Amino acid sequence: MRVAVLVSGGGTNLQSLLDAFPGPSSPATIALVVSNHAAAGALGRAAAAGVATATIAEDGQDAARLLALLAEHGIDLVVLAGYLKKVPDSVVRAYRGRMLNVHPALLPAFGGAGMYGRRVHEAVLASGARITGVTVHQVDEQYDHGPIVAQWPVPVRPGDTAERLAARVLAVEHKLLPAAVAAFARRGGAPVCSVAADALGPVAALPPSLDDALAVA
Secondary structure: OEEEEEEOOOOHHHHHHHHHOOOOOOOOEEEEEEEOOOOOHHHHHHHHOOOEEEEOOOOOOOHHHHHHHHHHOOOOEEEEOOOOOOOOHHHHHHOOOOEEEEEOOOOOOOOOOOOOOHHHHHHHHHHOOOEEEEEEEEOOOOOOOOOEEEEEEEEOOOOOOHHHHHHHHHHHHHHHHHHHHHHHHHHOOOOOOOOOHHHOOOHHHOOOOHHHHHHHO
């Protein structure tokens, strides 16, 4: 399965995918990395791994160019990994059910337009929530919407700052996103797992690691 990754920044989630799928025997191949910022660090990561790169307009709305790039590279699955622009509707329609996004919260909570990065973690802390987490979902025409493919919770600890919480959530992103992509490749788009926020129970009852969670999913 040939994968394109859309990124806007440094690309740590991209790196997790490059590390997870290093060669032809992998269930997925990272075939193209596209950014709306020519100076994005993610492009350097891709180039170092020998992956083709391309840039699009900063507003991300050149649907014709993006569709042409995806077709040129024979892309089967599109992954949004720290991509901060709304994907044009025509691109979403062309890849319906074949486009995934990773979000640093348990959707539908703390999602929507403008909810990315530090803003998400500040909103979680301001709400008094005891649990946040990571969501991988299929992309549709709305921000942070579409069928959920996988979720995993991250406890909010007393005294957390947005930075400390973000670091723990990001570590889970780096494990859950590759697992979801691998499962998508193996199962033809079937969900990995779905964890409802209201069914998590007390923090102490959570499985001790993401590996344990995926093993029982």
